[in-house]
Amino acid sequence: MGLTLAQKLIQSHLVSGEMTPGTEIGLKIDQTLTQDATGTMVYLEFEAMGVPRVKTERSVAYIDHNTLQTGFENADDHRYIQSVCKKHGLYFSRPGNGICHQVHLERFGIPGKTLIGSDSHTPTGGGIGMLAFGAGGLDVAVALGGGTYYITMPKIVEVRLTGRLQPWVAAKDVILEVLRRLTVKGGVGRIIEYTGPGVASLSVPERATITNMGAELGASTSVFPSDDVTRAFMEAQGREADWTAQAADPDAVYDEVVEIDLSALQPLAACPHSPDAVRTVEEIGEIKVDQCCIGSCTNSSLLDMLKVAAILKGKTVHPDVSLSIAPGSKQVYNMLARNGALADLIAAGARILECACGPCIGMGQSPNSGGVSLRTFNRNFEGRSGTADAQVYLVSPETAAASALTGVFTDPRTLGEPPVIQMPAAFEINDNMIVPPAPEEEMDQVDILRGPNIKPFPKTVPMPESIAAKVMLKVEDNITTDHIMPAGAKILPLRSNIPAISEYCFTRCDPDFPARCKAEGDGIIIGGANYGQGSSREHAALAPLYLGIKAVVVKSFARIHVANLINAGILPLTFENEADYDKIHMGDEICLPDVREKLRKGEAVVLENKTTGETIPLHSGFSRRQTDMLLAGGLLNYTREQNKG
Numbered sequence: 001m002g003l004t005l006a007q008k009l010i011q012s013h014l015v016s017g018e019m020t021p022g023t024e025i026g027l028k029i030d031q032t033l034t035q036d037a038t039g040t041m042v043y044l045e046f047e048a049m050g051v052p053r054v055k056t057e058r059s060v061a062y063i064d065h066n067t068l069q070t071g072f073e074n075a076d077d078h079r080y081i082q083s084v085c086k087k088h089g090l091y092f093s094r095p096g097n098g099i100c101h102q103v104h105l106e107r108f109g110i111p112g113k114t115l116i117g118s119d120s121h122t123p124t125g126g127g128i129g130m131l132a133f134g135a136g137g138l139d140v141a142v143a144l145g146g147g148t149y150y151i152t153m154p155k156i157v158e159v160r161l162t163g164r165l166q167p168w169v170a171a172k173d174v175i176l177e178v179l180r181r182l183t184v185k186g187g188v189g190r191i192i193e194y195t196g197p198g199v200a201s202l203s204v205p206e207r208a209t210i211t212n213m214g215a216e217l218g219a220s221t222s223v224f225p226s227d228d229v230t231r232a233f234m235e236a237q238g239r240e241a242d243w244t245a246q247a248a249d250p251d252a253v254y255d256e257v258v259e260i261d262l263s264a265l266q267p268l269a270a271c272p273h274s275p276d277a278v279r280t281v282e283e284i285g286e287i288k289v290d291q292c293c294i295g296s297c298t299n300s301s302l303l304d305m306l307k308v309a310a311i312l313k314g315k316t317v318h319p320d321v322s323l324s325i326a327p328g329s330k331q332v333y334n335m336l337a338r339n340g341a342l343a344d345l346i347a348a349g350a351r352i353l354e355c356a357c358g359p360c361i362g363m364g365q366s367p368n369s370g371g372v373s374l375r376t377f378n379r380n381f382e383g384r385s386g387t388a389d390a391q392v393y394l395v396s397p398e399t400a401a402a403s404a405l406t407g408v409f410t411d412p413r414t415l416g417e418p419p420v421i422q423m424p425a426a427f428e429i430n431d432n433m434i435v436p437p438a439p440e441e442e443m444d445q446v447d448i449l450r451g452p453n454i455k456p457f458p459k460t461v462p463m464p465e466s467i468a469a470k471v472m473l474k475v476e477d478n479i480t481t482d483h484i485m486p487a488g489a490k491i492l493p494l495r496s497n498i499p500a501i502s503e504y505c506f507t508r509c510d511p512d513f514p515a516r517c518k519a520e521g522d523g524i525i526i527g528g529a530n531y532g533q534g535s536s537r538e539h540a541a542l543a544p545l546y547l548g549i550k551a552v553v554v555k556s557f558a559r560i561h562v563a564n565l566i567n568a569g570i571l572p573l574t575f576e577n578e579a580d581y582d583k584i585h586m587g588d589e590i591c592l593p594d595v596r597e598k599l600r601k602g603e604a605v606v607l608e609n610k611t612t613g614e615t616i617p618l619h620s621g622f623s624r625r626q627t628d629m630l631l632a633g634g635l636l637n638y639t640r641e642q643n644k645g
Helices: 005-013 036-049 073-087 100-107 122-128 138-143 171-182 196-200 204-217 228-236 302-312 330-339 341-348 397-406 442-445 499-504 513-518 539-546 559-568 580-582 595-601 624-632 635-644
Strands: 014-015 024-029 032-034 060-062 090-094 114-119 130-135 147-154 155-162 190-195 221-223 256-261 269-270 278-280 290-293 324-325 371-375 392-393 467-474 523-527 549-554 573-575 589-592 605-609 614-621
Touching: 005 024, 005 130, 005 190, 005 221, 005 580, 032 036, 032 100, 032 138, 036 060, 036 073, 036 138, 036 539, 060 100, 073 090, 073 442, 090 190, 100 114, 100 122, 100 204, 100 330, 114 122, 114 138, 122 130, 122 204, 122 221, 122 228, 130 221, 130 624, 138 147, 138 559, 138 605, 138 635, 155 196, 171 204, 171 256, 171 269, 171 278, 190 573, 204 228, 204 302, 221 589, 278 539, 290 302, 290 397, 302 330, 302 341, 302 397, 302 605, 330 341, 371 397, 467 549, 499 513, 499 539, 513 523, 539 549, 539 559, 559 573, 573 580, 580 614, 595 605, 595 624, 624 635
Parallel strands: 032 060, 032 114, 060 090, 114 130, 155 190, 155 256, 190 221, 290 324, 290 371, 371 392, 467 523, 523 549, 549 573
Antiparallel strands: 014 024, 024 147, 269 278, 269 392, 467 589, 573 614, 589 605, 605 614
């Protein structure tokens, strides 16, 4: 029996464990990336480990999230990250060079390599045949030091593509169709592997759009084969020497199979407020549109931008629509400027933003009150845009551009013949915004530059014998990391200051949560299914840690967030019987008796509700390593103990 591509990539990097779904495996990591919203904490953690020089093949720190500088905080963090990179051996991508996933695809990604990044959309690298995972900051810090990255071995889902996309139908519509079928929970515990004759019809940027939004499925990662299309892309980037063929064995066996006929797809949109609330654009109808935003790590490639420029050329954006466009990289921006497409965008009335995440994370371009915003982004969670009552739809660049012209939700197929886009044989190569590290022999001469907003990593303590605390919060299903630890221009500058950022923890659900936690001291959170979906930001674990949260008990967890909770030393547990969720209420006195000993011995954990007298069985299911981490008080304490040994 042959292996899938994902299995082959795992096998070639397997450090520990066996490829049995549901069991823990350890992987060697070749590359890492960080962005500035999560990177500062990664490098504080790396410094705390005491490793003098990174041990990966290539690690890159990108500045792309917090480029809106309304105070000293962002600039100070950028300076800190740059000094860490120079001293410890990382490459530094300066502000303005572009979005991490777009730039990494262009300049650093290598088929067959492993990559983890402190950003949930790191699986973008799967578009060129990488095994790329979004991960928590501590996991990235450990990998920087040469440590192993641990995951639960996923099942492998084959998405078999046949046919080819019809005019005006885009790669965005492919992943929206997958989300429509599988939902935001459908990828949990799975790798999505794309196969079939339809793959050859998709360019690398189109494949990257699809793997990027695999994060919205809850999938561990997504991957395409590396083939002649990949080779042509890398040759155009001047990196053909990095190319290798990567493919599944002909007799590979998959755990599940999903068939998609590309020829049958039509323009789709994810409706408010979830990426899986998918309907056809035709079905939605001609509702009034207030804003269109084109860009983000999902749809900011040169191909995307050229399509939009061709649609807008010689026309004018509707007077009731604000259209913003953010190219994904300096390379894309430069090439748009040289071939005249940028002039077409400007002439049509588009607002050109810098090469950064921007509106996707609430950094500018918030819609008007109650406004309808069409975005080519990957998430449309309620309030994420910065406007609480905005109605955000996720669409393709083609649909966004068409709607920007008409002022209403518009099926791009109504525009007639699509533009023919001729991609260049070679991309413009200019890496002058990527700063290499100092030579190892000079690293001791480099000073780390810290601003006053940069605070140490929160202290953690070993797990107590028993946990007794009140329920500080009870939340429903599909709580996102944006609910737990919001982003946006007001909050993200505090990402290197856990005491300050914790003041906003869960305030979208309950404005009194931080104050209540401070008053009580210790607390427990009760949640529903798919708790912690969305971003990889470990602040969604570190802020509750700072506020005294000792355990989180839910129906089910999202993959990255549960790893972040364990890394932080917060105990994540699930109900054996989901119906028991209804037996616990806000303010109940909860006890997890003898929990330390039970975890150590691998025995079942129970929850005693002292308020109601109920005893509720819980599921833990931790590996030995995870158990040891929790007992030690988190990954940082565990790593220090291991290093002592």
